[in-house]
Amino acid sequence: xxxxxxxxxxxxxxxxxxxxxxxxxxxxxxxxxxxxxxxxxxxxxxxxxxxxxxxxxxxxxxxxxxxxxxxxxxxxxxxxxxxxxxxxxxxxxxxxxxxxxxxxxxxxxxxxxxxxxxxxxxxxxxxxxxxxxxxxxxxxxxxxxxxxxxxxxxxxxxxxxxxxxxxxxxxxxxxxxxxxxxxxxxxxxxxxxxxxxxxxxxxxxxxxxxxxxxxxxxxxxxxxxxxxxxxxxxxxxxxxxxxxxxxxxxxxxxxxxxxxxxxxxxxxxxxxxxxxxxxxxxxxxxxxxxxxxxxxxxxxxxxxxxxxxxxxxxxxxxxxxxxxxxxxxxxxxxxxxxxxxxxxxxxxxxxxxxxxxxxxxxxxxxxxxxxxxxxxxxxxxxxxxxxxxxxxxxxxxxxxxxxxxxxxxxxxxxxxxxxxxxxxxxxxxxxxxxxxxxxxxxxxxxxxxxxxxxxxxxxxxxxxxxxxxxxxxxxxxxxxxxxxxxxxxxxxxxxxxxxxxxxxxxxxxxxxxxxxxxxxxxxxxxxxxxxxxxxxxxxxxxxxxxxxxxxxxxxxxxxxxxxxxxxxxxxxxxxxxxxxxxxxxxxxxxxxxxxxxxxxxxxxxxxxxxxxxxxxxxxxxxxxxxxxxxxxxxxxxxxxxxxxxxxxxxxxxxxxxxxxxxx
DNA sequence: GACTAACGTTTTTTT
DNA sequence: AACGTTAGTC
Numbered sequence: 249x250x251x252x253x254x255x256x257x258x259x260x261x262x263x264x265x266x267x268x269x270x271x272x273x274x275x276x277x278x279x280x281x282x283x284x285x286x287x288x289x290x291x292x293x294x295x296x297x298x299x300x301x302x303x304x305x306x307x308x309x310x311x312x313x314x315x316x317x318x319x320x321x322x323x324x325x326x327x328x329x330x331x332x333x334x335x336x337x338x339x340x341x342x343x344x345x346x347x348x349x350x351x352x353x354x355x356x357x358x359x360x361x362x363x364x365x366x367x368x369x370x371x372x373x374x375x376x377x378x379x380x381x382x383x384x385x386x387x388x389x390x391x392x393x394x395x396x397x398x399x400x401x402x403x404x405x406x407x408x409x410x411x412x413x414x415x416x417x418x419x420x421x422x423x424x425x426x427x428x429x430x431x432x433x434x435x436x437x438x439x440x441x442x443x444x445x446x447x448x449x450x451x452x453x454x455x456x457x458x459x460x461x462x463x464x465x466x467x468x469x470x471x472x473x474x475x476x477x478x479x480x481x482x483x484x485x486x487x488x489x490x491x492x493x494x495x496x497x498x499x500x501x502x503x504x505x506x507x508x509x510x511x512x513x514x515x516x517x518x519x520x521x522x523x524x525x526x527x528x529x530x531x532x533x534x535x536x537x538x539x540x541x542x543x544x545x546x547x548x549x550x551x552x553x554x555x556x557x558x559x560x561x562x563x564x565x566x567x568x569x570x571x572x573x574x575x576x577x578x579x580x581x582x583x584x585x586x587x588x589x590x591x592x593x594x595x596x597x598x599x600x601x602x603x604x605x606x607x608x609x610x611x612x613x614x615x616x617x618x619x620x621x622x623x624x625x626x627x628x629x630x631x632x633x634x635x636x637x638x639x640x641x642x643x644x645x646x647x648x649x650x651x652x653x654x655x656x657x658x659x660x661x662x663x664x665x666x667x668x669x670x671x672x673x674x675x676x677x678x679x680x681x682x683x684x685x686x687x688x689x690x691x692x693x694x695x696x697x698x699x700x701x702x703x704x705x706x707x708x709x710x711x712x713x714x715x716x717x718x719x720x721x722x723x724x725x726x727x728x729x730x731x732x733x734x735x736x737x738x739x740x741x742x743x744x745x746x747x748x749x750x751x752x753x754x755x756x757x758x759x760x761x762x763x764x765x766x767x768x769x770x771x772x773x774x775x776x777x778x779x780x781x782x783x784x785x786x787x788x789x790x791x792x793x794x795x796x797x798x799x800x801x802x803x804x805x806x807x808x809x810x811x812x813x814x815x816x817x818x819x820x821x822x823x824x825x826x827x828x829x830x831x832x833x834x835x836x837x838x839x840x841x842x843x844x845x846x847x848x849x850x851x852x853x854x855x856x857x858x859x860x861x862x863x864x865x866x867x868x869x870x871x872x873x874x875x876x877x878x879x880x881x882x883x884x885x886x887x888x889x890x891x892x893x894x895x896x897x898x899x900x901x902x903x904x905x906x907x908x909x910x911x
Numbered sequence: 912g913a914c915t916a917a918c919g920t921t922t923t924t925t926t
Numbered sequence: 927a928a929c930g931t932t933a934g935t936c
Contacts, residue, residue, distance in 0.1 A: 310926070839924085863927050
């Protein structure tokens with residue numbers, strides 16, 4: 249085993265972390281302190297010490313992070329090693345666990361995973377069914393309450409509001425009846441399986457001899473319980489994180505997991521990484537001065553390895569339009585002056601709504617840009633439709649998928665029939681699919697409708713047989729089916745522009761091609777559907793797209809850029825208005841801290857006097873966080889200062905030009 | 912059952 | 927300002 253790393257290239261704390269492969273270990277890794285490198289080296293060290301790759305588990309926060317870690321291992325050691333290891337998110341891990349043993353909890357192994365709009369659609373139905381017509385609650389709010397309960401380790405049906413309890417119970421029953429689980433259930437049931445079945449738990453404990461959890465500050469109570477099931481004595485578990493970068497409290501993340509790690513695993517070795525290789529001292533000093541205002545943190549100070557640097561600028565703007573224009577203009581100027589590439593610049597914002605003005609300003613000036621985390625590829629209507637068809641081929645008893653595409657494209661099975669079918673399915677305690685197959689139901693329908701239903705059933709059943717029995721490539725079967733039902737022509741009719749037509753057609757082509765390639769490798773349709781449900785993978789990958797980066801503060805965690813613009817640093821936006829009522833101001837401060845520490849060379853914070861919110865102009869005040877920053881490396885300026893100076897520069901050059909011309 | 916028009920709501924962050 | 931939903935009409 250060739251461990252391609254050297255102790256010499258690491259600093260003292262990093263070496264200590266790499267050396268500590270036994271017992272509980274807590275690595276507190278500040279921003280930019282070489283965390284990923286340390287973790288990768290630590291894994292390489294395990295391999296050198298004779299631990300087999302397949303006995304190593306590394307849990308990451310996102311699928312992207314998992315892919316990156318695999319890549320690092322590949323580079324440092326080998327592709328085979330990287331592939332033999334388990335590197336995934338908690339959710340993916342649970343899918344693995346559950347695909348193997350969920351039958352012991354009374355589900356069938358081909359369970360469907362409902363995410364996002366599936367859940368909303370289901371909850372909407374339940375609202376109607378349970379008489380929530382005069383109910384002001386939105387499906388998202390109810391789902392939020394359910395999710396919150398699950399992630400805190402509570403029973404979702406025990407809610408303060410009785411009506412929410414009723415809906416939560418109905419929701420769980422409905423999922424169960426449809427042999428489906430939602431995103432949170434993956435964790436709930438994964439933990440349940442390990443807790444209630446010792447043999448399963450012991451098998452996993454024996455298999456995963458070394459467990460590493462990255463971004464540990466973002467884990468919730470349920471994930472902690474899962475981890476405790478997964479790791480038994482002598483607790484060879486290593487968690488890595490930074491409490492100062494905990495920004496997912498709203499999603500149930502428990503900073504207590506990292507703050508009181510010793511409560512969960514006894515006598516851990518605690519290692520502090522504070523040496524920052526990313527940013528200038530000006531940036532780090534400013535960041536430190538902000539974060540020290542948070543109470544109850546693990547004290548830590550980022551130490552710069554790069555003295556000095558240009559000051560951090562705080563620029564006041566008249567409005568958000570000027571803010572966007574200023575940034576666009578300056579990026580052009582700076583790119584030419586300092587010989588930078590578009591990719592060296594990033595604009596960070598609190599909410600996605602702030603993005604539009606920036607986009608406009610960049611587009612007007614033909615500056616290429618890439619947006620991270622905007623609209624998910626998998627949330628697009630046509631993609632969800634195609635995936636629903638794929639889901640039906642795998643398990644037609646998934647009602648959500650079936651109802652989604654029952655009349656897309658129009659095949660004469662409208663709302664009336666859909667409601668009848670749903671009613672019948674409940675009457676016979678079977679899925680809607682089985683209702684459609686039931687002669688007792690179809691005989692009630694008009695001849696025409698019955699024909700349509702029978703045709704639909706035959707189409708899905710036929711496709712399923714081709715895959716299950718004839719072992720045909722699922723992607724090809726799907727392609728044929730989509731073609732024969734004339735889905736694309738139907739979709740095209742609803743498109744307003746040529747461009748929209750192209751984008752949608754291309755999206756469908758892309759998703760089907762992905763499935764074809766997946767199937768060609770011999771992988772099952774089910775695992776494709778899992779990958780799709782678990783992936784929030786955005787259509788535009790940061791590496792593949794070029795240009796200036798536009799990104800939310802949340803999505804920026806883990807990234808770095810030479811030039812960072814942090815816009816909209818206003819009271820009500822950052823800290824966000826809602827955080828004040830919810831008492832999560834500290835988390836907003838951490839969010840700003842995360843943003844600041846993304847910058848390598850130069851950081852610019854901007855705030856506006858007015859901002860357009862839902863089409864209306866509103867006045868705003870600079871963020872109170874700005875007062876907390878230490879002034880040593882700060883430079884305050886206004887839009888007028890900068891634009892005024894530029895105007896006079898122009899005048900000056902005009903003046904010289906005219907002088908030369910005259911003489 | 913499909914299409915159109917008016918209405919209302921949205922904007923915190925996402926595995 | 928833009929999208930989705932709903933009601934009303936053909």
